[in-house]
Amino acid sequence: MAFNLSGYLRGRTELVDAALDRWLPGEELLPSALHRAMRYSVFAGGKRLRPVLVLASGEAVGAAVERLLPAACAMEMIHTYSLIHDDLPAMDDDDFRRGRPTNHKVFGEANAILAGDALLTEAFRLLADPAANRGCDPAAVLRVIETIARCAGSQGMVGGQVVDMESEGKPVDFATLQYIHTRKTGALFLASIQAGAWLGGGSETQVAALTRYGETAGLAFQIADDILDIVGDQTALGKDVGSDQARGKVTYPALLGLSEARRHAEELRDLALAAIEPLGAGAEPLRAIARYIVDRTS
Amino acid sequence: MAFNLSGYLRGRTELVDAALDRWLPGEELLPSALHRAMRYSVFAGGKRLRPVLVLASGEAVGAAVERLLPAACAMEMIHTYSLIHDDLPAMDDDDFRRGRPTNHKVFGEANAILAGDALLTEAFRLLADPAANRGCDPAAVLRVIETIARCAGSQGMVGGQVVDMESEGKPVDFATLQYIHTRKTGALFLASIQAGAWLGGGSETQVAALTRYGETAGLAFQIADDILDIVGDQTALGKDVGSDQARGKVTYPALLGLSEARRHAEELRDLALAAIEPLGAGAEPLRAIARYIVDRTS
Numbered sequence: 001m002a003f004n005l006s007g008y009l010r011g012r013t014e015l016v017d018a019a020l021d022r023w024l025p026g027e028e029l030l031p032s033a034l035h036r037a038m039r040y041s042v043f044a045g046g047k048r049l050r051p052v053l054v055l056a057s058g059e060a061v062g063a064a065v066e067r068l069l070p071a072a073c074a075m076e077m078i079h080t081y082s083l084i085h086d087d088l089p090a091m092d093d094d095d096f097r098r099g100r101p102t103n104h105k106v107f108g109e110a111n112a113i114l115a116g117d118a119l120l121t122e123a124f125r126l127l128a129d130p131a132a133n134r135g136c137d138p139a140a141v142l143r144v145i146e147t148i149a150r151c152a153g154s155q156g157m158v159g160g161q162v163v164d165m166e167s168e169g170k171p172v173d174f175a176t177l178q179y180i181h182t183r184k185t186g187a188l189f190l191a192s193i194q195a196g197a198w199l200g201g202g203s204e205t206q207v208a209a210l211t212r213y214g215e216t217a218g219l220a221f222q223i224a225d226d227i228l229d230i231v232g233d234q235t236a237l238g239k240d241v242g243s244d245q246a247r248g249k250v251t252y253p254a255l256l257g258l259s260e261a262r263r264h265a266e267e268l269r270d271l272a273l274a275a276i277e278p279l280g281a282g283a284e285p286l287r288a289i290a291r292y293i294v295d296r297t298s
Numbered sequence: 299m300a301f302n303l304s305g306y307l308r309g310r311t312e313l314v315d316a317a318l319d320r321w322l323p324g325e326e327l328l329p330s331a332l333h334r335a336m337r338y339s340v341f342a343g344g345k346r347l348r349p350v351l352v353l354a355s356g357e358a359v360g361a362a363v364e365r366l367l368p369a370a371c372a373m374e375m376i377h378t379y380s381l382i383h384d385d386l387p388a389m390d391d392d393d394f395r396r397g398r399p400t401n402h403k404v405f406g407e408a409n410a411i412l413a414g415d416a417l418l419t420e421a422f423r424l425l426a427d428p429a430a431n432r433g434c435d436p437a438a439v440l441r442v443i444e445t446i447a448r449c450a451g452s453q454g455m456v457g458g459q460v461v462d463m464e465s466e467g468k469p470v471d472f473a474t475l476q477y478i479h480t481r482k483t484g485a486l487f488l489a490s491i492q493a494g495a496w497l498g499g500g501s502e503t504q505v506a507a508l509t510r511y512g513e514t515a516g517l518a519f520q521i522a523d524d525i526l527d528i529v530g531d532q533t534a535l536g537k538d539v540g541s542d543q544a545r546g547k548v549t550y551p552a553l554l555g556l557s558e559a560r561r562h563a564e565e566l567r568d569l570a571l572a573a574i575e576p577l578g579a580g581a582e583p584l585r586a587i588a589r590y591i592v593d594r595t596s
Contacts, residue, residue, distance in 0.1 A: 025452055025453060029453065030453070030457065030461070030477070031452075031457050031460040031461050031464070033460065033464070034452050034456065034457060034460045035452060038452065081415075085411055085412075085415060088408075088411065090406075090407035090408045090411060091408050091411070108388075109388035110386075110388045110389050110463055111460065113383055113386065113388060113389070113411065114383075114456050114459060114460055116415075117379075117383060117414075117415075117418065117456050118451050118452035118456045118457075120415065120418055120419065121418065121447050121450050121451035121452070121456065122447070122451050122452060124422040124443060124447045125443075125444055125447030125448050125451055127443075128440045128441075128443035128444040128447065129444055130440065130441070130444065133440070138436035138437045138439075138440050139436045141436075141440060142426045142428065142431070142436050142439060142440065143426075143428070145422060145423075145425075145426035145443065146423055146426040146427055146428065149419050149420070149422045149423030149426065150423050152419050153416050153419040153420050153423055154323055154329075154332050154333060154336065154416035154419070154420060155323060155327065155328070158332065158412050158415050158416045158419065159328065159329050159332060159416075161412060162329040162331065162332045162409065162412055163328070163329050165408055166329070166331070179328070
């Protein structure tokens, strides 16, 4: 029987949404405006890809979902903070995201900067929260915190954003494109996979297999995103088609051509599937996700 | 023999500066512009108060300086990120800090936002770094991470900044003033003290005494800062005297009058000294710091 990915995604997304709502400070707490701004962007209709990756990776090594939820929610908070800051006037200057006004359009620039700062900080608080981590090995939790911070920091996601901005409107070679993509999107993708594997108590061999999956599927995801920016359906996508091109951003299709970019994404998907072949039935969600990433239209 | 505070501060500051230089990514690493921006503000002549508090608190419970250095440096990175973001045009819009152009004036707004983001992230990476933490109890390290994140987040430092901005140019009552000060400055002050106490292996009684010290001395520090903004020496201060008043910021002297504010700061200093009385000779640096905080002129 084929694995029911949409059922899996729905179930896991509901768990993540409920946990985010439980752990994010409520609007009744001071300062309300700040907590409202944080929640506005966290609950703005994101696909929860990174949290689902944490859960699917941990489940692939046999872990219970409960102990994976803090890291899953932390990844979504970090992802959301990065979107809020990327959208700022000084950065990409976007007025809309997923069809809704961006954080700074609603709450003002200062509050948007601070809401991003607070989400990033709250992610690490939650990762280290003793109540949320009951029963977890403290050394494994520290390893997860270090990995997530490394992947999100100056040589990971933030570094990718800096080089992406520096490259706008300039001729960019393949090495630079790969630098940007492995960091801007790939780093959090990989961190999610590794966090799940470690918190789930995976063996060294299992963690290595999942790491390979995270590296290849993460890059495939970004290439597919680039392709969608050209051929995608604007309504399904929730942003302007061709917006990367319009702002002179370098993309895989622009550099390799559309069909070669597609071939590359499919090759990476197959490498990802091969990497986790030994993990058996528990890795079925990760397999379905790798296929979906490359075949999706939005 | 009187304790030599300036000798102590010089020695500890040198240790912290060397460790920051060792742990912050170098400018030879990509993206160089980002790492240059991070280092520009970290090495902009700060007094290293928070790192020194971590060290002095840990030393008060008998710990070796080595195991306290990661947390000490992390506190300085978090403090520096908060200054970079506070100076942004959307926030306080400051062109100078400590007599040098602010981060965004040198590197541009986008890079300043990202340099702050990267410093905050790097602080948590360093706190969880297995090599830097060799020999530390993982559970104690997690407790420190959780405390620092809580004190720096939406209900700590960032929350204080939000309420401070909301209050500019408005009539503010004493409760709001205390809310702002205990969070904007007090929270990181307290987190530094608690981080040192826990990493140093302090007993519950010792941690409680140091917590009381952190709460009272932290507030005294902020009140003294407010007073200095009115009566201070502009050269020694490195910022415009009267700048709080000029932008309509609420301060203790504005609300209580200068002499009552001074009396309040002295009272808090005495409470801080009383709290750590039982800690004996090891707490001598903390005592000298509490006195210095209230008596300093810059």
